[in-house]
Amino acid sequence: MTTLKVELGARSYPISIQANLLTQKDVLSAHLTTKKVVVVTNDVIESLFYPQVLQALEGYEVSKIVVPDGEQYKNLQTFESVISQLLAMSAGRDTTLVALGGGVIGDLTGFVAASFQRGIPFIQIPTTLLSQVDSSVGGKTAVNHPLGKNMIGAFYQPKAVIIDTKSLSSLPAREFSAGMAEVIKYGIIYDYPFFEWLEQNQQAIKQQDQQALQYMVARCCEIKAEVVAIDERESGLRAILNLGHTFGHAIEAEQGYGNWLHGEAVSAGIVLASAVATKMNWLEASEFSRIESLLSAFDLPIKAPTDMFFDEFVKHMRHDKKVQAGDLVFVIPQGIGKSVITKDIPEEVLRTVLS
CATH class of the missing domain: 1.20.1090.10 (Dehydroquinate synthase-like - alpha domain)
Structure with missing residues (x-):
């Protein structure tokens, strides 16, 4: 495994990179400080990787939120929908979000994590090449506005970034x-x-x-x-x-x-x-x-x-x-x-x- 670190003082976090990393149970749980976990993903990634993540989270109280796939859904309407679902499932500051997907999911989930109850922890599991090499690292979170991309967002760092390079084989x-x-x-x-x-x-x-x-x-x-x-x-x-x-x-x-x-x-x-x-x-x-x-x-x-x-x-x-x-x-x-x-x-x- 390749392990890197984003050095940001008290907000520093690791990046773990290896093939088949999602099948290794302790890699994800090592970064969790809450028993409640909500996985945010899309309707394409859900069938591909959610079962592996669910297995790796055995012993935790796990829920999921599934949003449509596509950049056109990275907007305030989807953001509000995710917030509403978190409230409906009584999520709170004792909840960790897991962003499972590409850049849209990572940016959206990160912005929800930054905003929900003024900030809850989240972990990035990027599954596309673009998100693995760029958007999952660095804490830029946002949704789009019709007049501009990523115009509504926040700087908010994840607790960890877990990169399974084998997931790239599923990409078109x-x-x-x-x-x-x-x-x-x-x-x-x-x-x-x-x-x-x-x-x-x-x-x-x-x-x-x-x-x-x-x-x-x-x-x-x-x-x-x-x-x-x-x-x-x-x-x-x-x-x-x-x-x-x-x-x-x-x-x-x-x-x-x-x-x-x-x-x-x-x-x-x-x-x-x-x-x-x-x-x-x-x-x-x-x-x-x-x-x-x-x-x-x-x-x-x-x-x-x-x-x-x-x-x-x-x-x-x-x-x-x-x-x-x-x-x-x-x-x-x-x-x-x-x-x-x-x-x-x-x-x-x-x-x-x-x-």
């Missing part, structure tokens, strides 16, 4: 590819050797070699844990984790949540950010080509929707959480392995790229 190919956008992001913003490793190990990753997956997921979590420990609430450095997201969130909002998967939108966003960097002479054309090639190798989109141009992007980017004093703020690569947070992008450059 499109979902696995979407997760690879976040994986590749880490190499671009922070770790050139990791980017090279991804280029060299494409086949092992696609074939879901467990040793390769464990290393890949662990390296992503390690990078995110380092960044979060320095800047938990995204006042500075942590914003580099949003490479491709300013453009990507605009794509999701404009196209309708769920029509483009989050990772697909991020992939197109990474290419747009890289194109800006190339126009600014911050990124070599050869590096831009390598970024496009690696994204394409995992069947990710490298072009924005054909019906989105400058005005459509800016309309949504104005709602981005990184906007400062009315100025758009972007994460832009300055070569593979390095990135910068800047608002000094000339409008003519943006217009050229977004045309």
Whole structure:
């Protein structure tokens, strides 16, 4: 097992990573401080992994809440529904929530945990690649608003993150590819050797070699844990984790949540950010080509929707959480392995790229 730690003082927590981890009973119970447990999952994941979690929770008082599957259900209506069900089952501060599923479930459950009775403990069990390498770590919890993604939420850390890499075998190919956008992001913003490793190990990753997956997921979590420990609430450095997201969130909002998967939108966003960097002479054309090639190798989109141009992007980017004093703020690569947070992008450059 690979074990990492997110260092946040009294709120520090472990990340455990291994194949078939859900079948190991003590891995989950070691992080529980309450006898009551409510597992929040969706109607797809329930049949796949809930029986394993239930078996691992033998001896605990376990209930479940099942919500519909899909980004379009990550909203205040679903949030209220989960709160209502918790109240109906007399849950209280003596209850731990377990988020069993992908990024939607993790973000939703975390926000419920942060809000219900002003805060109850929760544990993340991410089952998608995107959630394993990104959204389950770092304590960002939220639901979407029609005008912007993740606009309603809180910073609230889990008690533990338990990652069973074997669960990735249940993912549709499109979902696995979407997760690879976040994986590749880490190499671009922070770790050139990791980017090279991804280029060299494409086949092992696609074939879901467990040793390769464990290393890949662990390296992503390690990078995110380092960044979060320095800047938990995204006042500075942590914003580099949003490479491709300013453009990507605009794509999701404009196209309708769920029509483009989050990772697909991020992939197109990474290419747009890289194109800006190339126009600014911050990124070599050869590096831009390598970024496009690696994204394409995992069947990710490298072009924005054909019906989105400058005005459509800016309309949504104005709602981005990184906007400062009315100025758009972007994460832009300055070569593979390095990135910068800047608002000094000339409008003519943006217009050229977004045309």
